[in-house]
Amino acid sequence: MAAYGVEVTFAIRNARFYASADGVRIRVFSLDKEMEIIEQVAETETVYGQSDSFFKEKLSLNFRFEKMQRFRAIIYVLNSSTNTVMGSMGTADFDISMMFACGGRLSLPITSSLSTVTLEVSGKVPEYYSQFLRLKFHGNHIHSPDGLPLQLYYILSIPAEERTLMLHKSEMLKDSKNPEWSDFRIPLFLLNYFNESSIQIHVYNYTPNHDDSLVGHCTTTLTQLQQGVGHFNSYMLMEPSGKRIHEKTNVELKEMKLENDGPNFFKMLENNVKLQLTTAIDLTASNGNPVNSNSLHYIHPHQPSAYLEALLQTTPPLLAYLPNPQNPFIGSLGFGAKVQGPGGALQLSHCFCLNGAPTDPRVEGLAGLISSYRQATMGLQPFAPTDFSEVIYFVSKFAKAETRRHVGLYFILLIYSDGGPANALNMKRTIDAVVDASAHPMSIVAVGVGGQDRDHSPMRNLEKLALKHSDGRLLVRQNYTFIDSSELETSDALAMIPVQMTQWKQMFP
Numbered sequence: 380m381a382a383y384g385v386e387v388t389f390a391i392r393n394a395r396f397y398a399s400a401d402g403v404r405i406r407v408f409s410l411d412k413e414m415e416i417i418e419q420v421a422e423t424e425t426v427y428g429q430s431d432s433f434f435k436e437k438l439s440l441n442f443r444f445e446k447m448q449r450f451r452a453i454i455y456v457l458n459s460s461t462n463t464v465m466g467s468m469g470t471a472d473f474d475i476s477m478m479f480a481c482g483g484r485l486s487l488p489i490t491s492s493l494s495t496v497t498l499e500v501s502g503k504v505p506e507y508y509s510q511f512l513r514l515k516f517h518g519n520h521i522h523s524p525d526g527l528p529l530q531l532y533y534i535l536s537i538p539a540e541e542r543t544l545m546l547h548k549s550e551m552l553k554d555s556k557n558p559e560w561s562d563f564r565i566p567l568f569l570l571n572y573f574n575e576s577s578i579q580i581h582v583y584n585y586t587p588n589h590d591d592s593l594v595g596h597c598t599t600t601l602t603q604l605q606q607g608v609g610h611f612n613s614y615m616l617m618e619p620s621g622k623r624i625h626e627k628t629n630v631e632l633k634e635m636k637l638e639n640d641g642p643n644f645f646k647m648l649e650n651n652v653k654l655q656l657t658t659a660i661d662l663t664a665s666n667g668n669p670v671n672s673n674s675l676h677y678i679h680p681h682q683p684s685a686y687l688e689a690l691l692q693t694t695p696p697l698l699a700y701l702p703n704p705q706n707p708f709i710g711s712l713g714f715g716a717k718v719q720g721p722g723g724a725l726q727l728s729h730c731f732c733l734n735g736a737p738t739d740p741r742v743e744g745l746a747g748l749i750s751s752y753r754q755a756t757m758g759l760q761p762f763a764p765t766d767f768s769e770v771i772y773f774v775s776k777f778a779k780a781e782t783r784r785h786v787g788l789y790f791i792l793l794i795y796s797d798g799g800p801a802n803a804l805n806m807k808r809t810i811d812a813v814v815d816a817s818a819h820p821m822s823i824v825a826v827g828v829g830g831q832d833r834d835h836s837p838m839r840n841l842e843k844l845a846l847k848h849s850d851g852r853l854l855v856r857q858n859y860t861f862i863d864s865s866e867l868e869t870s871d872a873l874a875m876i877p878v879q880m881t882q883w884k885q886m887f888p
Contacts, residue, residue, distance in 0.1 A: 382441035382442060382443050383441065383442040383443075383444075383504065383508065383568075383644075383645075384439070384440075384441055384442075384505065385439075385440060385441075385442045385475075385502050385503065385504050385505075386437045386438070386439050386502070386503045387421075387437060387438040387439075387440065387475070387478075387500060387501065387502050387503075388433075388434065388437050388438075388500075388501045388503065389405050389407075389423060389434045389438075389452065389498065389499065389500060389501075390431070390432065390433045390434065390498075390499040390501075391403055391405075391426075391431070391432045391434075391454065391496055391497070391498055391499070392430070392431050392496070392497040392499065393430060393431070393494055393495065393496055393497055394429075394430045394431070394432065394468070394494070394496050395430065395491070395494040395496075396428070396456065397456075397465075399458055399465060400456040400457065400458055400465040400466065401427055401428050401456075401457075401458070401459050402425045402426060402427040402428070402456065402457035402458070402459050402462075403425065403426055403432055403454055403455065403456060403457070403468065404422070404423055404424070404425040404426075404454075404455045404457060404464075405421075405422070405423045405434060405452050405453070405454055405455070405498075406419055406421070406422045406423075406452070406453050406455065407419070407420050407421040407422070407438050407450050407451070407452050407453075408420065408450065408451045408453070409448075409449070409450055410449040410450060410451055410472065412447070414449065414472065416451060420438060420440070420450070421436065421437070421438035421439075422436065423435075423436040424436050425457055425462070427457075427459045428459070438450075440475070442475055442479070442502075443874065444476070444644075444696070444873060444874050444876060444877050445696055445870075445871065445872070445873035445874045446696060447474070447476070447695060447696055448474065448475040448476065449472060449473070449474050449475075450472070450473055450474075450475070451470055451471070451472050451473075452470065452471050452472075452473065452487075452498060452500070453467055453469075453470045454467065454468040454469055454470070454471075454489065454496065454498065455467055455468070456468050468489065468491045468496060469489035469490065469491050469496065470489070471487040471489050471498045473485055473487060473500050474699060475502070476696065476699035476700065477699040477704065478500055478501075478502050479502055479645060479648050480648055480653075480699045480700045480704065482648060482649050482651070483501060483502045483503070483504075483645070483648070483649060484499065484500070484501045484502070485499070485500045485501075486498075486499055487499075487500065504643075504645045506639065507567070507568060508566070508568055508643045508644075508645065509639060509640065509641050509642075509643050509646070510566075510567040510568070510637060510638070510639050510641065511564040511565060511566055511567060511637075511638045511639075511640075511641035511885075512564065512565050512567050512570060512604075512635065512636075512637060512638075513562055513563070513564045513634065513635065513636050513637075513638055514547075514562065514563060514564075514565065514604070514632065514634065514635055515560070515561070515562035515563070515632070515633045515634035515635075516533070516549075516560055516580070516630050516631065516632060516633060517557065517558065517559045517560065517630070517631055517633050518531060518533075518556075518557060518558045518560070518582065518629070518630050518631075519556075519557050519627060519628065519629050519630075519631065520556055520557070520625065520627040520628045520629070521556050521557070521558065521582065521594060521595075521616070521628055522556065522594075522628070523584050523592070523594070524584065524592050524593075524594055525584075525586075525592055527584060527586060527592070528553070528554065529553065529554055529555060529556065529584060530551050530552070530553045530554075530584060530585035531551065531552055531555070531558045531582060531583070531584055531585075531594070532548065532549045532550060532551040532552070532560075532582075532583055532585065532853070533548075533549045533560065533580050533581060533582045533583065533630070534547070534548050534549075534580070534581045534583070534844050534845065535547040535548075535549075535565075535578065535579070535580055536578075536579050536581070536844060537569075537573045537576050537577070537578055537579070538576065538577065538579060539573065539576065541862075541870065541871060541872075542842055542860065542861075543842070543844060544569075544573075544857070544875075544878075545844045545856065545857035546565050546569070546578070547563045547565060548844070548853070548854070548855070548856065549561070549563070551585050551853070559633075562634055564638065564641060564885060566641065566643070566878075566881060567637070569878065570601045571601070573601075574600075574601055574602075576600075577598045577599070577600060578598065578599050578600060578601065578604070579596060579597075579598050580596060580597050580598075580599070580614065580630055581593060581595075581596045581845075582594040582595055582596065582616060582630065583845060585853075587851055588851070590845070590847070591845055591847065593619060594616065594624075595616030595617055595618060595624050595628065596616065596617055596619070597614035597615065597616055597617060597629075597630055598614070599612065599614060604632065604635060605635075607632075607635055608632055608633060608634065608635060612631060612632035612635075613629050613630075613631040613632070614629055614630050614631070615628065615629045616628045616629060616630060641881075641885065642881055642884040642885055642888070643881055644877035644878075644880055644881055647789075647880060647881075647884060648700070650787065651787050652787045652788070652789055652880075653700060653701060653702045653787060653788055653789070654697060654700040654701055654788075654789055654790075654791050655701070655702075655710070655777070655788050655789070655790045655791065656694065656697050656698075656701055656707075656709050656710065656791045656793070657709070657710030657711075657712060657740070657770075657773075657774050657790070657791070657792050657793070658690065658694065658709065658710065658711055658712065658748065658792075658793045658794075658795070659712040659713065659714060659730075659767060659770035659792060659793070659794045659795070660686055660690075660712070660713050660714075660733065660752060660755075660795050661686075661713075661714060661715055661765060661767070661794075661795060661796035661797055661798075661828070662676070662713045662714065662715050662716040662755065662756065662759055662761050663714075663715035663716070663761055663762060663763050663764065663765050663797075663798075664715075664761040664762055664763050665763065665765070665797055665798060666686075666761065666797050666828075666829075668761075669684075669756045669757060675797055675828055675829055676756045678753065678756060678757065684756075685828050685829060685864065686752070686795055686828055687749065687752065687753075688864070689795055689826050689828055689864040689867065690748070690749070690752065690793075690795065691745075692864075692867045692868075693793055693824070693826060693867065693873065694709070694745060694748065694793065695745065696873060697791060697873070698744075698745065706743060706744050707743075707744060708741040708742070708743060709741065709742055709743075709744070709745070709747070709748050710740045710741055710774070711732065711733040711734055711740050711741070711742045711747070711748050711751045711752070712730060712731065712732065712733060712740050712770050712773065713730075713731050713732075713733045713755055713759070714728070714729045714730055714731070714765075714766065714767050714769065714770050715727075715729060715761070715762060715763065715764070715765055715766070716728065716731070716755075716759040716760055716761050716762055717759065717760040717761075717762050718731045718759060725760060727762050729766045729767070729768070729769040729770070730769035730770045730772075730773050733751040733752055733754070733755040734747075734751040734754075735751075735754070735758075763801065764801035764802060764805060765796060765797075765798050765799060765800060765801040765805065766800060766801065766805040766808065766809070767794050767796060767799075767800070767809060767825075768800075768805065768808035768809040768811065768812040769812075770792065770794065771792065771794075771809070771812035771813065771816060771823060772812050772815070774790055774792045774816075774821060775790075775812065775815060775816040775819060775821055777790060778790045778816060778819035778820050778821035779819050781819070781820050782818070782819050782820065782887070788820065789820045789821070789822075789880055789883075790819075790820060790821040790822070791821075791822055791824070791876060792821065792822070792823045792824070793824050793826065794823065794824070794825045794826065795825075795826045795828055795864075796825065796826075796827065796828065796838060797827070797828050797829040797833045798827075798829075798833055798834055798835065798837065798838070799825070799827075799835060799836075799837030799838035799839075799841070800837045800838075801837075806837060806840075807849055809841065810841065810846050810847070810848070810849075811848050811849050811850075813841055813846060813854070813858065813859050814846050814847065814848040814852055814853070814854050814855075815848065815852075816858060817854050817855040817856050817857075817858045818855040818856075818887075820880075820883055820887075821858060822858055822859075822860070822875070822876050822879045822880070823858060823859045823860070824859075824860050824861075824862065824872055824873065824875075824876070825838045825841065825859065825860070825861045825862070826861075826862055826863075826864050826867070826872075827839075827861065827862070827863045827864060828864045829864070830863070830864065830865045831865075835861070835863060838861050839861045841859050841861065842859060842860065842861050844857065855886070856879070856882050856883065856886060857875075857879060857882070858879055858883075860872045860875045
C-alpha cells in the first residue's frame with residue numbers, strides 16, 4: 380500500500396545561550412526497535428542569537444501507518460565566530476505516528492543547564508492527499524444472464540499483488556437494461572499508486588437467496604480514464620471466459636472531474652478521531668496444548684508463542700492512535716474455549732474476556748494484553764469449532780453506536796486464528812457479521828497463525844468483494860483484510876486501515 384509523503388519541520392522555543400555558544404542546529408537520526416541510532420536522516424541550518432528558532436530545513440519522509448517510525452533529534456549549540464559545535468543542548472525522541480495522532484504537532488520539553496527548551500515537531504501533508512477523482516458510469520443493453528429480473532450493480536476494483544482493493548460499489552438499480560448509476564469519488568493518490576495496474580469493473584445482477592450472478596466485466600486504467608468522456612472510455616462487457624457478450628453491451632464513462640476537498644486519514648486525526656483497538660485470539664483445541672512445544676500457544680519463559688509473536692507485530696503500530704496512548708485501554712477477547720458459566724459449569728464460548736471479567740474486556744496497555752493472554756491460555760479449556768462471528772458482533776455493536784452518536788471513534792478488530800470458520804454454518808455467520816459491520820466505522824484484520832501447516836483459506840475467502848448477508852444485504856465497503864502471520868514484516872494489511880477509514884468517511888460524512 381502507498382506510503383504518504385510528508386514533511387516534518389522543527390522549531391525551538393525558550394533557548395538560552397552562553398556568550399561563547401549562541402547558535403543552534405538540529406540533527407535528526409532514525410532509530411531501530413531497540414531505540415538505537417540507525418543513521419542521520421536530516422540536519423537543519425544554524426540559527427544564531429534567537430531564543431525562538433524556526434528552521435527552514437525539513438525532514439522529508441514516507442510515512443507508513445503500519446510501521447513504527449521513531450527518530451531522535453539532537454540540539455547542538457555553536458559558536459557564531461568559529462561556526463564550531465560547542466556541545467549539546469539536549470535530545471528528544473519522537474514518533475511520527477504519535478505526531479499525527481496529536482493533530483500533526485508535538486511539543487517536547489528538553490531540560491538544559493540554562494533553561495527548559497521546547498522542541499516543536501510539526502508534520503505537513505500535501506493537499507494532494509485530499510484530491511479525489513469524481514467518476515460516473517452508465518450501462519447499456521445489459522441483460523440478465525439467467526433470465527432473472529434485472530437488479531444491476533457494479534464493483535470497481537484494483538487487483539493488487541496481495542489482495543484486490545475495492546474502490547467503489549455502486550447502488551443497485553432495478554428493471555433497467557441501461558442503468559444510470561450515481562457518481563462517486565476515489566482518492567487520487569490510490570489511483571496514482573496503482574498507476575500501472577488495471578482497474579476492473581464487474582457488473583452483477585442481484586439474486587435473492589443466492590450468490591449474485593456475474594453479468595460481465597471490463598478493464599481500464601487511470602491513463603485511459605484521464606482521457607475523459609468519449610469512445611476511449613466505453614468498454615464492452617466480457618464473459619469470465621473472455622468472450623465478448625454483445626457489441627452493444629457496455630459500460631461507459633459519463634463524468635470525470637478532479638476535486639480538492641475530500642477527506643483523508645490525516646484530516647480525521649486533526650478532527651480528533653481516535654482508534655479503539657480490540658484483539659480476539661483463537662483458543663480452540665486445534666492450536667495444541669500450551670504445555671507442548673508444538674503448540675501455537677506454547678508457553679515459554681524466553682520465547683513468545685506463535686500467537687504472541689503475531690500480537691507483538693501488529694498491535695504496537697496502532698497504540699499511538701488510541702485515546703491516552705501512553706497507557707491505553709485495549710479490548711482483549713478470546714473465542715473457541717470452555718469458560719465458567721453463571722452456574723459455575725464450563726460451557727463453550729465464542730466470545731469471552733481474556734481478563735476474566737464478565738463483560739468488560741479492556742486491559743491496560745500492551746503489558747496488560749500479554750498478561751491476560753498468558754493467563755487465559757493456562758486457565759481455559761480449549762474446544763471447537765472455530766467461529767469468530769461473535770467477536771465481530773461484539774465490537775460492531777459499539778461501532779453502530781458511534782454511527783449514531785458521532786463521538787469521533789473508529790474501531791479496529793484484530794483477529795488471530797489458525798484456521799478460520801470451521802464449517803458452512805460458521806462461515807455463513809461470519810459473512811453476516813462482516814457485511815453487517817461494513818456500514819459502520821470499523822475495520823477487521825484477520826491474522827492467520829501457524830504458517831504453511833494450517834489451512835487459512837476460510838479466512839482468506841472473507842476478503843471477497845461480493846459478500847452478501849443471509850438476509851440479502853450487500854457488503855457496503857471493504858472492511859476485512861487477511862494476512863498470514865509469516866508475511867507480517869512485508870505485508871500492507873495494516874496499511875489498509877487508513878484507506879478504509881477514508882472510504883467510510885467519504886460514504887458517511
